[in-house]
Amino acid sequence: MIQVTQKQKEEAIAHFQYEGVLTSEGPYGSGHINDTFLLTFDVEGKGKRNVILQRMNNEVFSDPVGLMENIVGVTSYLRKKIIDDGGDPDRETLNVIPTVDGKDYYVDEAGDYWRSYKFITDATSYDKVEKPEHFYQSAVAFGHFQCMLADYPAETLHETIAGFHDTKARFATFKKVVEGDVMGRAASVEKEIRFVLEHEDVANYFGDLLEKGEIPLRVTHNDTKLNNIMIDNETGKGICVIDLDTVMPGLAMNDFGDSIRFGASTAAEDEMDLSKVSCSMELFDLYAKGFIEGCDGKLTKREIELMPMGAKTMTFECGMRFLTDYLQGDTYFKVHREGHNLDRCRTQFKLVEDMEKKWYTMQEIVNKYSNNEV
Known part of the structure; x- marks a missing residue:
């Protein structure tokens, strides 16, 4: 503009x-x-x-x-x-x-x-996790947002960005972009392309469950980063969810997952040293505790069970979007260096791999809090 x-x-x-x-x-x-x-x-x-x-x-x-x-x-x-x-x-x-x-x-x-x-x-939003308590408070606030809007008719909302978290559709777009290869970059990222293609089941997972009616469509925020929570300067509590531009029908697991993708990573989103990139189970535990607590019984047991899948899906989707943009010539995400989107894509895929290694631990954490041990 x-x-x-x-x-x-x-x-x-x-x-x-x-x-x-x-x-x-x-x-x-x-x-x-x-x-x-x-x-x-x-x-x-x-x-x-x-x-x-x-x-x-x-x-x-x-x-x-x-x-x-x-x-x-x-x-x-x-x-x-x-x-x-x-x-x-x-x-x-x-x-x-x-x-x-x-x-x-x-x-x-x-x-x-x-x-x-x-x-x-008298409240502040933070661009990064300066202390774990802030991450926990953001989890409670986003969970409470889900709780308060649990009875709001999601189908009455406009879709402000079409297919924003339609991972299945984004996967189909990705395959077309690889075939088109307009920038001639596909040959240099065969490993990353293969990673996406090998995770087609992740791309389809939630869409298939939604079609079968096994999970509900809810009012979701769809951009659950820490800086979209106002934290009270005096009490340290998360008091208000802001930036409601992407509020539309969606899945509770994706709201949870996007927070984990961004907030529980041990490295920056564009870290070039992948040995620094992992998903902190301490932060995952803290966020799961806060989110489930904030939801206050409004999620189904199935939704809570699927929260680790939400983390994996949102991380995979984001990495796929970065790679798609790289293959198309960096037209969507702002880049500040050559290969910036490729670096971003690689951090997300490393996080997905790390989550897969820690899958049992993630499930155990969620189960612990779903049994009201908050």
Whole structure:
């Protein structure tokens, strides 16, 4: 997308129901998809108030209207539940600020879509696991998110990115990309291609179970990284799940698995020394404990049993996506060096191999907590 101009930003600011006088504004956060700004207003008699303003990326999210319908539907539902539970709805869920004409988003003269949220005070999101307690708190928070939305009709949500975690479809795409070999790179990554083809059963596993009706479709977050949880500065508790752009129908095991893929790895996602890459069973244990605790009995026994498979599937899928992008000429993921996507792909496949070696341990950990030994 074209960079946001000051004129665009001022136009957007003028069209939301903000209170007070704007005293400062600037870029905010570490996200790569939307353009995010922090605005500070001086409100008479109330002091300073912060709000978040975002230009949505309609290249990634082609239906911003449907996306906002999802967010408003889910956050309104959560707000009622939080109030019923005696919580603080201004801090425990996102709160959309309406435009001056009462809509949930604003379309500027350039055709770009904007939205605004109340700023969650006295809480922090962390880009990496600085202490294990944060990882545990994120698990409880994402599990609690599942718990609170267990009765929300998933089929009413729009699919904001089509086939986002359809591993079976991504596998079919991968095979076509290998056959096309538009960059002439396939010959140099035969080992990695073979790894994907040998794991076709992993790609098909959840899709087949869903078709048979053995696992339920739920409201899922689909981007369960640590930095999508706000952790209270005073209590250290995970209080709010943020970045709801990918909230749509999905599988609870995939939400669990994506967290493990990213948070329980002993190395960076693009680590070149594969001897450093493994799945920490200590962190896996911590996250499984927190997630199952947060779900508070809302998952089926089968879903809990399949949580290790969720970790393996999401790690495999991510590695396959990195390899697909490498074969297509690095057109989707941002790269910062030659072969960057290939390095990322290799770390994910090493994690899959490590999980396979530790499969019995992972199952034992999940079984331990599924038996209410939390």
